[in-house]
Amino acid sequence: MSNEQKAWPTEIRLKPDKKTLVVSFDNGETHDYSAEYLRVCSPSAEVQGHSASQKKTVPGKRQVGIMKMDPVGNYAVRIHFDDLHNTGIFSWDYFLELAHERDKHWGGYLADLDEKGLGRD
Numbered sequence: 001m002s003n004e005q006k007a008w009p010t011e012i013r014l015k016p017d018k019k020t021l022v023v024s025f026d027n028g029e030t031h032d033y034s035a036e037y038l039r040v041c042s043p044s045a046e047v048q049g050h051s052a053s054q055k056k057t058v059p060g061k062r063q064v065g066i067m068k069m070d071p072v073g074n075y076a077v078r079i080h081f082d083d084l085h086n087t088g089i090f091s092w093d094y095f096l097e098l099a100h101e102r103d104k105h106w107g108g109y110l111a112d113l114d115e116k117g118l119g120r121d
Contacts, residue, residue: 009092012077018065021079023095031099036120039064039081041098041105042088057109059118 007025
């Protein structure tokens, strides 16, 4: 696996409602990410576990917002959500993965909610 970065962010902007993050990259791509999508796909061990079998399905995050973001080196940001989750480090490559594989991530999340009898509210 290569450590070469695919693209570099040129702008990271939180919309005034604190529910949408917009990330623009130097390759011309711009993607909107809902706070809910980022929260339920957080790359933290709390959500992802330490193996696929430990991955958690996080329900009830439809209304979650973003309080702030902190840079992590020059490769990522730590997002502080208003439910006080803040342990996920979102790399630039992970933002691109979330954009390019949205159907896989979001669809899998919705299917997991349904399978477990959980909801977004």
